[in-house]
Amino acid sequence: MTHPIPEDFHTITPQLVVKGVSDAIAWYTSALGANELFRNTAPDGTRIMHSELLLGDSRFFVVDEFAEGPMKSPATLGGTAVTLHLYVHDVDAMFDRAVAAGATVLMKVADQFWGDRYGMIADPFGHRWSIASRIEDMSPRELHERAESWASDRKERS
Amino acid sequence: MNTDTSAAAEPAATMTPAVFHVLLALARGKSHGYRVMQDVALVTDGETRLGPGTLYRTIQRMLVDGLIEEREMALHDETSDDRRRHYQLTPKGLTVAKKEARRLATLVDVARQRGLLSKSAKRGLR
Numbered sequence: 001m002t003h004p005i006p007e008d009f010h011t012i013t014p015q016l017v018v019k020g021v022s023d024a025i026a027w028y029t030s031a032l033g034a035n036e037l038f039r040n041t042a043p044d045g046t047r048i049m050h051s052e053l054l055l056g057d058s059r060f061f062v063v064d065e066f067a068e069g070p071m072k073s074p075a076t077l078g079g080t081a082v083t084l085h086l087y088v089h090d091v092d093a094m095f096d097r098a099v100a101a102g103a104t105v106l107m108k109v110a111d112q113f114w115g116d117r118y119g120m121i122a123d124p125f126g127h128r129w130s131i132a133s134r135i136e137d138m139s140p141r142e143l144h145e146r147a148e149s150w151a152s153d154r155k156e157r158s
Numbered sequence: 159m160n161t162d163t164s165a166a167a168e169p170a171a172t173m174t175p176a177v178f179h180v181l182l183a184l185a186r187g188k189s190h191g192y193r194v195m196q197d198v199a200l201v202t203d204g205e206t207r208l209g210p211g212t213l214y215r216t217i218q219r220m221l222v223d224g225l226i227e228e229r230e231m232a233l234h235d236e237t238s239d240d241r242r243r244h245y246q247l248t249p250k251g252l253t254v255a256k257k258e259a260r261r262l263a264t265l266v267d268v269a270r271q272r273g274l275l276s277k278s279a280k281r282g283l284r
Contacts, residue, residue: 007176008215035222037215054218 008059014084015061018125019073021048024062027124028053031101032086032094034060042066056088074126083120083128091133095119098131111135113150114143173258176208176216181225181247181255188229188246191217217245225251 018024021039028034032055039051047064065073074080088094095109102124109119115136122128183189183197191213198208220226229244247255269275
């Protein structure tokens with residue numbers, strides 16, 4: 001029997017719309033360490049309407065933009081409203097590698113009050129990624145207290 | 159783990175049932191996808207069926223994680239069919255398989271001690 005939820009997928013699977021899927025797949029593969037399973041070409045014979053990549057234990061789809069419809073890339077939209085968040089073993093190594101491969105630094109890697117060592121980049125195709133490694137395991141209450149004290153520090157400084 | 163090219167591709171912390179099934183199937187020696195699917199049906203008495211999509215996503219992930227490797231021995235008439243590719247456990251795959259088997263055995267021991275595997279418990283499930 002075919003299971004309604006394929007075992008190797010989590011509930012949420014991002015589908016990234018880009019201009020130029022081949023370049024994007026090459027970048028996600030070399031810069032982020034993703035692994036490509038397959039790609040399907042659209043009826044126009046050039047654009048790629050589906051591809052599936054594995055990153056760590058998660059999968060995501062990368063597709064060409066079809067600007068005549070709702071599938072528009074960040075380049076066409078002039079930005080993105082979504083950040084893809086990655087937890088990895090070594091945030092510094094992953095971040096440095098992505099930046100060396102051409103990612104734009106949006107936030108340098110630093111230890112954050114919520115218990116992550118964390119940084120943020122934009123990839124060459126306009127998608128935003130935050131990359132982190134957990135360094136402290138806190139209860140929701142501790143987390144709340146840290147957030148409060150961070151906010152009041154900020155208020156005093158401004 | 160191929161540390162040279164994939165900082166992100168660390169072995170996943172979770173082991174899906176399909177990963178353990180493939181490890182179990184390859185513990186008998188090198189095999190190809192179709193035989194792995196048959197083995198899963200065999201060891202679970204037909205209760206679990208590994209479909210070709212799940213099989214190849216699982217195999218991809220295990221290759222990336224360095225648990226298995228592809229054997230370069232496919233005959234020319236076999237290369238067109240993914241299910242005819244041969245795979246075998248890596249030393250790391252064998253270590254992971256043993257560790258997971260011990261972990262499961264320990265849990266099953268506890269389950270038995272706590273009466274979950276008694277005859278009455280079995281009746282309760284039916």
